[in-house]
Amino acid sequence: MNPFKYHRAENLQRAKDQQNLDENAKYLAGGMTLLPAMKHGLIQPSQLIDISTIVELGEIQVDAESVTIGAATQHDRVATSSAVQKEIPGLAYLASQIGDAQVRVRGTLGGSLANNDPAADYPAAALALKGQIITDRRTIEAEDFFTGFYATALEDGEIIRKVRFIKPVQSAYAKFKQAASGYALAGVFVALYPNQEVRVAVTGVGQGVFRWLAAEKHYSDSSQVIDLPLENLITDLHATSKYRAHLAKVLFNRAATQIKQYT
Numbered sequence: 001m002n003p004f005k006y007h008r009a010e011n012l013q014r015a016k017d018q019q020n021l022d023e024n025a026k027y028l029a030g031g032m033t034l035l036p037a038m039k040h041g042l043i044q045p046s047q048l049i050d051i052s053t054i055v056e057l058g059e060i061q062v063d064a065e066s067v068t069i070g071a072a073t074q075h076d077r078v079a080t081s082s083a084v085q086k087e088i089p090g091l092a093y094l095a096s097q098i099g100d101a102q103v104r105v106r107g108t109l110g111g112s113l114a115n116n117d118p119a120a121d122y123p124a125a126a127l128a129l130k131g132q133i134i135t136d137r138r139t140i141e142a143e144d145f146f147t148g149f150y151a152t153a154l155e156d157g158e159i160i161r162k163v164r165f166i167k168p169v170q171s172a173y174a175k176f177k178q179a180a181s182g183y184a185l186a187g188v189f190v191a192l193y194p195n196q197e198v199r200v201a202v203t204g205v206g207q208g209v210f211r212w213l214a215a216e217k218h219y220s221d222s223s224q225v226i227d228l229p230l231e232n233l234i235t236d237l238h239a240t241s242k243y244r245a246h247l248a249k250v251l252f253n254r255a256a257t258q259i260k261q262y263t
């Protein structure tokens with residue numbers, strides 16, 4: 001690993017000031033992706049700006065319409081938060097299924113979204129739950145945030161402060177884990193909103209997360225296993241595109257059935 005400076009920022013402004021001084025600096029949340037990437041020489045930041053202890057970035061707030069979670073909130077805190085469990089149980093469950101216990105106590109919501117791994121879980125929740133990614137500069141709708149393979153709408157030096165999830169009537173997440181890492185070989189998040197509005201987001205099967213519009217349309221028939229179109233699925237050493245398509249269908253039905261049991 002190349003030498004680098006370390007700076008622990010005590011607040012958001014300090015983090016931004018430090019970033020302005022060094023364009024090759026990187027924000028450090030839990031380090032779950034950043035540190036392995038540095039160890040492998042994939043990136044060589046001159047400085048790490050540690051944002052993990054900034055109080056504002058670790059808050060969970062609930063209002064009548066939404067649950068807002070600070071970017072540096074670790075997965076384990078989301079999974080065990082009584083507020084998240086009560087308001088959006090599907091989101092708490094999703095967080096509980098990320099990686100292993102070590103990853104869940106270090107990894108963060110903001111780090112996961114900023115990284116936008118195509119097999120990560122949170123992007124599916126952000127898309128299905130009408131997420132708004134609130135940064136130090138603007139609010140980005142989840143629909144506009146995920147722009148491609150490990151790519152997001154974030155600009156250089158932009159910090160995710162928090163993520164606002166709109167409370168659904170009911171939600172459920174179904175995931176098939178890749179055995180070694182726990183990442184999603186396929187993951188399907190289903191959220192039901194008033195007036196039978198349904199959102200279905202899929203992760204793990206393509207170049208990045210996407211809304212499965214055909215599944216949204218067919219939600220009312222979800223007690224039957226139906227063949228819904230899915231395009232641009234990937235084949236890699238873990239699974240073929242055909243197998244991923246099968247998993248997505250099974251997981252969609254599983255999540256949809258769970259929602260119907262509770263509504």
Ligand SMILES: Cc1cc2nc3c(=O)[nH]c(=O)nc-3n(C[C@H](O)[C@H](O)[C@H](O)COP(=O)(O)OP(=O)(O)OC[C@H]3O[C@@H](n4cnc5c(N)ncnc54)[C@H](O)[C@@H]3O)c2cc1C
Pocket residue numbers: 026027028029030031032033034035051071072075097098099100103106107108109110111112114115119120121122158159160161181182183184
């Ligand atoms: C063994 C293992 C198993 C895993 N399994 C899963 C899994 O099953 N499902 C899953 O979804 N994920 C999984 N992960 C990923 C993990 O959950 C982390 O969320 C992810 O690695 C990001 O890590 P982090 O939050 O520590 O961010 P870091 O590694 O600290 O940062 C990642 C990137 O995001 C940037 N960043 C961090 N915070 C912000 C912010 N607030 N604003 C702007 N940029 C920011 C950093 O500069 C860096 O570029 C796994 C990781 C490991 C190592």
